[in-house]
Amino acid sequence: xxxxxxxxxxxxxxxxxxxxxSTELSDLATLKALAQPRRQRMLQHLTVHxxxxxxxxxxxxxxxxxATSYHLRELARYGFVEERTEATGRGRERWWHAVPGDRRFxxxxxxxxxxxxxxxxxNHHAYAADLELFEQLQLQAPAQPQMGAGGDPWADAFPYSxxxxxxxxxxxxxxxxxxxxxxxxxxxxxxxxxxxARTVLTRFLAFPAPDAALPSHPEPHNRTESDPS
Numbered sequence: 324x325x326x327x328x329x330x331x332x333x334x335x336x337x338x339x340x341x342x343x344x345s346t347e348l349s350d351l352a353t354l355k356a357l358a359q360p361r362r363q364r365m366l367q368h369l370t371v372h373x374x375x376x377x378x379x380x381x382x383x384x385x386x387x388x389x390a391t392s393y394h395l396r397e398l399a400r401y402g403f404v405e406e407r408t409e410a411t412g413r414g415r416e417r418w419w420h421a422v423p424g425d426r427r428f429x430x431x432x433x434x435x436x437x438x439x440x441x442x443x444x445x446n447h448h449a450y451a452a453d454l455e456l457f458e459q460l461q462l463q464a465p466a467q468p469q470m471g472a473g474g475d476p477w478a479d480a481f482p483y484s485x486x487x488x489x490x491x492x493x494x495x496x497x498x499x500x501x502x503x504x505x506x507x508x509x510x511x512x513x514x515x516x517x518x519x520a521r522t523v524l525t526r527f528l529a530f531p532a533p534d535a536a537l538p539s540h541p542e543p544h545n546r547t548e549s550d551p552s
Contacts, residue, residue, distance in 0.1 A: 345425040351438055353401045358445035362394045371522050374420040395419050453526055502527055
C-alpha cells in the first residue's frame with residue numbers, strides 16, 4: 324500500500340524531476356502519529372488546498388488553533404509536513420505545506436499485532452474520509468448546462484472504474500508499481516503547471532476476490548466497467 328500526503332512538488336518548485344524513490348513507514352510511532360483522525364484531515368486539507376497557517380486550518384476544519392498547532396508540529400516531527408516562514412503585511416506567519424512522497428506501509432504479513440491495529444485504524448479513517456469527500460463533491464456538482472452556455476467543465480470530472488483481472492501475486496505487485504509510475508509521469512513542478520489545472524485526488528484499491536463465495540454465474544475474466552467522463 325502506498326500513501327502520498329503531498330500531491331505536488333514543493334511550493335518553491337524544481338527545475339528537474341527527481342528520481343522516483345519510495346520510503347517504507349515501519350516505525351510504530353510514525354504510524355500512530357499518522358493514524359490520528361484530525362491529523363489525517365489536516366494533511367488532506369493541505370494536499371488539496373495547498374499551504375496554510377494553523378489559524379486557517381482551524382477555521383476550515385472547525386478546530387481551535389492550539390489543537391492545529393500541536394498536530395502540525397507532530398506531523399512535522401515525522402516528516403509529513405514542513406514549515407515555511409513567509410513575510411506578509413501582517414508580519415511573519417508560520418505556513419505549513421504537505422511533503423510529497425511515495426510512502427509505503429509494510430505488507431500485512433510483516434506487521435506485528437500492534438501495528439495491524441494501528442493500520443486498521445488508519446485505513447478505517449482514511450477510507451471513510453475519502454468516501455465522504457467523494458459524495459460531498461458529487462452533491463456539489465449538479466447537472467450543468469453545456470460548456471458553451473457557461474457550464475462548469477469540471478462538473479464531469481468524476482472518472483470511475485470497476486474491474487476484475489486474473490493475476491499472480493508477482494503480477495499484482497507489478498501492476499501496482501505501474502500505477503505509481505503513471506501517477507509520477509503526470510507530476511510536474513508548480514511552475515510548469517497550467518493555470519487551468521486543479522488538484523485531482525486519486526485512490527487505488529485492489530483485493531483478491533473471496534474463494535468461498537463465488538457467484539453462481541461467474542463473470543468473464545478481465546472485465547472492466549468504466550466511466551471515462
